[in-house]
Each structure stands twice: as structure tokens, then as C-alpha cells.
Amino acid sequence: MENTTTPAVTPVSVGIRYGLLTGIVTVIYSLILKAADLEQMPVMGLLTFAILIAGIVLAHKFYKKASGGFMSYGQGLGIATVTGAVIGVLSGIFNYIYVNFIDTEYAQRTVAAARAKMEADGKLSEEQIDQAMEWTSKMMPTGPLSIFWAILATAFFAFLLALVISAFTKNKRPEFE
Template identity: 35%
Template sequence: MNEQPSTARVALKWGVIFGLVLMAITLVMYLTDQTTNPLFSGLTLGAMVAFLVLSMREFRSLNGGYMAYGEGLGLGALTSAVGGILSSAFTTFYNVVIDPTVQQRALEKAREKLEEQGSMSDEAIDQAMEMSEKFQSPGFTFIAGVFGTLIVGFLLSLIVAAFIRRNKANPFD
């Protein structure tokens, strides 16, 4: 009887690499002051899909060419969680220790955008900014980053696992 490969081991490997890539993307975004640039959101999403595919393909090849849908889904969620923890820890560290002004600059840009739109009164803009500041604590941003990455990763895993899975002809083998 051959042993089945561990989804946790594969997820840990690809999750760490994914987390490092997310850290690099975040660092470039902060250093170029492009926190509101949608290109970085697309780049992050593309990296997530790529690492989900890579992790599922490796698991499938280690498992004799087979991977059940549920295994792929669990693998994708775990890979996303590991990457999200690393990325969120880095982002929190960067925002607290390296450059604490990042969040303040982002709030100022958001205020400018709201003022340019002209659809809100000054009082409503002030209220929106106060509410945004409440969600800028390091603990909240860390937890939101981890859960955000996990949820998006899980949703993408629903799709990716459907394409990567390959069931055994005899499920009792």
C-alpha cells in the first residue's frame, strides 16, 4: 500500500512561496506609493491563481496523478491561509515599524477622491474618514488580511480544483 502525500506539506511549501511573493508585491506597491493602483490587486489575484494551480498540480502528481475535488479545495484553502498569514504579518510590520505614515497617506487619498466626486457633504466625508480610521488598527488589519486572503483563496479554489481534479476510476484503490 503506497502512502498518500500530505496536503499540509504541499500547502505549506506553496503557501510560504505565495506569502513571499505577496510580500514582494506589497513592498513594491508601498515603495512606489501605488496603494490605490488596481494593477496590484490584479497582480495579487493572478499570483493567487498561479500558486493554487501549482500546489494542486504538485499534489496530484505526488498522488499518482489523482486528486479529489475536496482534496484540492482543502489544499487551496490551506495554501491561501499560509500565504495570507505571512503577507498580513509583513504588511502589519511594515505599517507599524517601517513606515507608519502609509495608512495616513491612503486615508488622505481616499478623502481627495471623495471630495472630487462631490456626491457627499463635508460632514459625511468626515464621518466616513473617522469610520475608516477605526479599522486601521494593526490587529484589525492583520486579521482582515488573513481572512480576506483565505476567503478569496477558498472561492478561487472552488474553481481551480474543479479543473485540476482527476478522480480515480475505482474509488476503493
């Protein structure tokens, strides 16, 4: 006789599923921003966080639905962290390919835009701006290590967001059920 039961949904499986879905949306959004040269606008960066938050909330909702309506706070944190790590993998690989193979002058344009903004603000001397640009150029990740940093950063921000989101989306299973 064939076993037809479906495997239980785990926080990791949900995190991977929604990390892939949200990561694809994030990569497409990032590509649109880069193509339209809108990436330097702060409002557009906030929309990236909104996409991340939506992905976490939808992952929590899916997990709760598959788990009889229950999800602990820790499970919510785990789901969000895995989701963020998967998004970081996809975003990191996309950015690495984009910066190193598609638009090789992207880093220089970003540094030039930052310089122009600092000069327009008029708060720093030319020497201070030069020093800031030197540090910015050194710190701008363009090599394979940038993928690792993208994974860490996105997982960390997803975890921080989940500290709040999970407090609202959790629904603990009663102890004596």
C-alpha cells in the same frame, strides 16, 4: 536496513509549501507597490489575485503530479485554503511590521488618498466624506489583530477561488482501480 521510501504528499504539506512560496512572492510584490506608491491603483490589486490564483494552480499541479495524476475536489479546496492561510500569515506579519515600524504614516496617507478620491468624485457631501473617513480610520487594522484578519481574509478568498479552480484542476481517482 534503512527505509528509503518518501512520505506521501498531503494536501496540508502542499498547501504549506506553496503558501510559503506564494506568500514570499506576495510580500515582495507588496513591498514594491508600497515603495513605488502604486498600492492605490486597482489594477495592481488585481495582480495580487493573479499571484494567488497562480499559487493555487501550481499547488494543485504539484499535488497531482505527486499523487499519480489524481486530486479530488475536496483535496483541491483544502490545498487552496491552507495555501491562503499561510499567505495570510506572511502578508499579515509583513503589513503589521510595515505599518507599525517601517512607515508609520502609511495609514494616514491611505486615509488622505481615499478622502481626496471621494472629494474628486463629487458624489458625497463634506459631512458624508467626514463620516466615511471616521469609519475608515476606525476599521483600518494596524494592531496585532490585523494579522489574524489577514489570515482569515486570505484563506477565505483562496477558498472562494478554489471553488472554481478545483473544478478545473481535479482529477478523481477511479473507484475500481
